[in-house]
Amino acid sequence: MNAIDNKQLASSTDNNPCLDVSQLEAPEPMTAILEAIEKLPPGNFLYVYHRREPFPLYTLLQEMNMKWLTRGDDSGMFHIHIWPAGDSVAEEKAQAH
Amino acid sequence: MNADLSLEQAPPIQVPFRFFISAPLFGIAASILLLAYAPTIFVSRWSPETLALTHLVTLGFMGLIMCGAMLQMLPVLSGITVPRVTPLGTSIHILLVTGIITFTTGLLISSSNLLTITIVFLGTGFGIFIMALLAAMLRNKMANTTIGAMRLAVISLLITAAFGISLLGTFIWPGISINPVLFTDIHATWGILGWVALLLVGVAYQVVPMFQMTREYPQWMTRFLLPTMFGGLITWTVIKLTMGTNGAQIASLVMLVCITGYAGFAITTLWLQQNRKRRIPDTTLLFWQFAMLSTLAAALLWLIYTLMPEMIYADRYPLVLGIILLAGFAVSVMNGMLYKIMPFLIWFHLQHRQLSLGLGRKYAIPNMKQIIPARHALWQFYLHVVAVMTLILAGVHPTVWLIYPAGVAMTMAFALLSYNQFRAIQLYRDYDLRLKAASTALVS
Numbered sequence: 203m204n205a206i207d208n209k210q211l212a213s214s215t216d217n218n219p220c221l222d223v224s225q226l227e228a229p230e231p232m233t234a235i236l237e238a239i240e241k242l243p244p245g246n247f248l249y250v251y252h253r254r255e256p257f258p259l260y261t262l263l264q265e266m267n268m269k270w271l272t273r274g275d276d277s278g279m280f281h282i283h284i285w286p287a288g289d290s291v292a293e294e295k296a297q298a299h
Numbered sequence: 300m301n302a303d304l305s306l307e308q309a310p311p312i313q314v315p316f317r318f319f320i321s322a323p324l325f326g327i328a329a330s331i332l333l334l335a336y337a338p339t340i341f342v343s344r345w346s347p348e349t350l351a352l353t354h355l356v357t358l359g360f361m362g363l364i365m366c367g368a369m370l371q372m373l374p375v376l377s378g379i380t381v382p383r384v385t386p387l388g389t390s391i392h393i394l395l396v397t398g399i400i401t402f403t404t405g406l407l408i409s410s411s412n413l414l415t416i417t418i419v420f421l422g423t424g425f426g427i428f429i430m431a432l433l434a435a436m437l438r439n440k441m442a443n444t445t446i447g448a449m450r451l452a453v454i455s456l457l458i459t460a461a462f463g464i465s466l467l468g469t470f471i472w473p474g475i476s477i478n479p480v481l482f483t484d485i486h487a488t489w490g491i492l493g494w495v496a497l498l499l500v501g502v503a504y505q506v507v508p509m510f511q512m513t514r515e516y517p518q519w520m521t522r523f524l525l526p527t528m529f530g531g532l533i534t535w536t537v538i539k540l541t542m543g544t545n546g547a548q549i550a551s552l553v554m555l556v557c558i559t560g561y562a563g564f565a566i567t568t569l570w571l572q573q574n575r576k577r578r579i580p581d582t583t584l585l586f587w588q589f590a591m592l593s594t595l596a597a598a599l600l601w602l603i604y605t606l607m608p609e610m611i612y613a614d615r616y617p618l619v620l621g622i623i624l625l626a627g628f629a630v631s632v633m634n635g636m637l638y639k640i641m642p643f644l645i646w647f648h649l650q651h652r653q654l655s656l657g658l659g660r661k662y663a664i665p666n667m668k669q670i671i672p673a674r675h676a677l678w679q680f681y682l683h684v685v686a687v688m689t690l691i692l693a694g695v696h697p698t699v700w701l702i703y704p705a706g707v708a709m710t711m712a713f714a715l716l717s718y719n720q721f722r723a724i725q726l727y728r729d730y731d732l733r734l735k736a737a738s739t740a741l742v743s
Contacts, residue, residue: 225576228509229643229667236650236660254509257378258647261309265654278515 318367325359326713334706341697394424448501455493462486586635593627642670
């Protein structure tokens with residue numbers, strides 16, 4: 203991880219799983235994200251750090267009944283929060299993050 | 300982007316694949332034409348068979364891949380979808396394919412009827428494509444260098460097509476008074492340095508770092524290169540059209556800026572690829588490297604000819620430059636990109652299929668490297684390189700002893716590309732059927 207601070211990432215995500223896919227070749231980021239979603243504990247969101255906005259992923263997230271929130275930062279990187287639709291605890295945490 | 304935003308479905312796999320599968324078939328047709336007219340085809344760039352050969356490659360191979368890829372990549376790279384993409388894509392494909400066939404046949408048999416019909420087919424096909432893309436891109440205000448490049452590329456296609464149709468008009472109605480050499484230069488320059496190169500550079504900004512794990516292109520390049528190239532081409536065209544031979548030196552100076560820009564892009568791409576983070580062997584990377592070296596060779600050749608118009612083989616210059624740019628640069632990048640785009644789309648659509656069938660992600664979907672085996676792609680790359688090198692030699696020395704090997708290598712390269720595509724599609728169909736069967740078993 204070079205463009206993101208490891209410590210900051212670990213502390214700010216609390217117990218929510220976080221995934222840095224910024225160094226992976228396409229389509230490995232998508233595979234890693236889909237695998238991580240399957241292991242997502244209830245009440246938690248998945249935080250993903252990505253170098254692109256993953257538009258095709260959204261189609262799959264819709265099929266998996268997941269919600270997401272994507273924010274771009276000034277360095278051109280993307281921060282994506284993903285949680286199951288209807289999991290209000292996870293959604294609240296993701297929105298507040 | 301917010302989760303509540305309603306996302307339209309990406310185009311069905313059939314939409315881009317229809318374009319991708321047709322492309323090498325036109326490549327094979329071009330190779331057969333080369334073999335059939337071997338004794339005369341490279342004597343002049345103006346002969347009907349040379350024009351037919353050129354357009355089988357530019358419209359048939361390159362044009363179809365670019366149209367199919369743009370309809371597909373716009374949503375992948377930017378989230379912008381083209382409304383009613385399935386009927387639009389199908390209509391555009393049918394119109395373009397028919398237009399390419401009537402155009403090349405019309406040239407070969409000197410039929411003004413076929414050439415007249417061509418204007419209708421190609422004009423409508425490209426017209427619908429340009430309007431659909433521009434409407435989709437203008438509706439979305441998203442700032443993105445690749446979208447900016449796509450806009451400039453589509454405008455360049457419009458200019459290329461306008462000059463191309465004017466030239467076609469002179470074949471049908473000889474009374475039209477335009478300067479065919481000037482119009483051809485403008486048509487060809489906008490085609491290769493505008494429509495093709497602007498799009499490939501814009502797409503490279505995203506796909507080179509994404510698939511080859513390089514660093515990002517420098518920000519000054521992604522911000523300024525393409526608008527400068529586009530502005531340069533507009534200025535060059537205005538000078539050519541208004542000043543004639545009086546403006547030759549200024550036009551060359553403006554073109555020098557464009558050529559330097561593209562050469563700079565090629566050097567940057569090679570440097571980024573050389574210093575990539577994960578050094579995994581990759582055939583698409585080889586295609587890109589070969590294409591970038593061809594770009595540099597073309598820039599050097601242009602410079603030598605501009606400084607020394609009396610150079611050795613000066614009469615062969617336009618044809619050789621065309622071969623390097625079309626076969627060495629454009630066909631290489633597109634051929635290489637197909638080895639990423641097609642496996643990715645197959646993998647993605649199978650993933651989507653199993654989720655939409657309610658199978659979760661339990662079923663093992665082949666990964667991208669299994670969809671087109673690296674060995675097959677590599678052999679096709681070698682054949683392509685042999686074809687390009689022999690074509691260049693044949694361009695310099697147009698003898699049958701060079702044109703026949705070039706034609707054979709070209710046929711084999713396009714045929715192997717076609718085989719690799721059909722094999723991948725067969726695999727997609729097999730897995731699609733297996734997923735459907737698994738879904739039926741789950742329900743029962």
